[in-house]
Amino acid sequence: xxELVLVVTAVILSLAAVGAIVRIAIGPSLLDRVLxxxxxxxxxxxxxxxxxxxxxxxxxLVLLVALAVIGFIGSVTFARFVADRRDHSNES
Amino acid sequence: MSPEASGVDAVxxxxxxxxxxxxxxxxxxxxxxxxxxxxLMSRMHAATKPQVLGxxxxxxxxxxxxxxxxxxxxxLVAWIFQLLTVPVSAHMVGRSGYRTKxxxxxxxxKDELEAVVQRAAGDDST
Numbered sequence: 001x002x003e004l005v006l007v008v009t010a011v012i013l014s015l016a017a018v019g020a021i022v023r024i025a026i027g028p029s030l031l032d033r034v035l036x037x038x039x040x041x042x043x044x045x046x047x048x049x050x051x052x053x054x055x056x057x058x059x060x061l062v063l064l065v066a067l068a069v070i071g072f073i074g075s076v077t078f079a080r081f082v083a084d085r086r087d088h089s090n091e092s
Numbered sequence: 093m094s095p096e097a098s099g100v101d102a103v104x105x106x107x108x109x110x111x112x113x114x115x116x117x118x119x120x121x122x123x124x125x126x127x128x129x130x131x132l133m134s135r136m137h138a139a140t141k142p143q144v145l146g147x148x149x150x151x152x153x154x155x156x157x158x159x160x161x162x163x164x165x166x167x168l169v170a171w172i173f174q175l176l177t178v179p180v181s182a183h184m185v186g187r188s189g190y191r192t193k194x195x196x197x198x199x200x201x202k203d204e205l206e207a208v209v210q211r212a213a214g215d216d217s218t
Contacts, residue, residue: 005109012116016142019123023135031132031189035139038181039126042142043119049150050112053157058166065170068177071143075181079188 002054009050017043034078041071104156111153118146132194136182143178147171 020043023036045067048060118141125138151167189195190205197203 001105001109005112009112009116012113012120016116016119016123019120019127023123023126029132029194031185031192031194032135035132035135035185036126039119039122039139039142042122042146046116046119046142046146046150049147049154050116053108053112053150053153056157058154058158058163061166061170065173068143068170068174072177072181076184079181079184082188082192 006050006054013043013047013050030078030082034075038071038075041067108153108156111149111156115142115146115149115153118142118149122146130199131196132189133186134199136186136189140178140182143174147174 017040020036020040024033024040027033027036045064048064048067052058052060122138122141125141126135129135129138148171151171155164155167191209
């Protein structure tokens with residue numbers, strides 16, 4: 001049971017990570033890549049959470065929250081940066 | 093999950109397994125949405141899936157497996173933090189995506205933001 005769940009979730013998360021990485025590679029714009037890297041970070045957090053649930057420890061909980069903070073600050077910063085550059089180029 | 097689990101433990105383990113697999117499927121759904129949706133706005137809709145519902149399911153699985161009451165407030169704080177930050181970052185990305193013309197206009201049935209943005213741009217120039 002435990003091994004089956006681990007294998008199934010590992011396969012699903014690997015496929016999801018491949019999809020997000022493909023979108024990072026081919027993403028037509030910077031914002032698409034930011035969005036896809038945010039999803040990749042969420043997939044990493046999901047892997048940490050599954051590890052915690054299956055092995056019954058809470059070692060990664062702080063790391064999980066830190067990943068959320070990093071994703072949040074990264075997305076907001078990139079969104080601000082893109083908006084500023086494009087607004088200036090539109091005005092000129 | 094122990095192999096000799098029985099009774100309530102077996103039920104809790106089964107619920108945990110379902111939560112873990114469905115939570116992982118949320119990530120896969122987000123990846124499929126990222127690959128198949130046509131523009132930034134619709135991709136953003138799919139991308140917040142693993143961060144809210146998926147993380148909720150995975151944290152609930154952790155709480156079920158730990159069998160102690162004090163982890164639930166900690167997990168709740170972690171989830172509420174995600175719940176607060178995900179809409180803000182999605183809003184910022186969507187805002188800059190709209191204003192830098194990343195969306196496909198022909199896919200929209202009604203664009204209620206256009207007048208607001210044009211009025212704001214007019215206010216900036218005067």
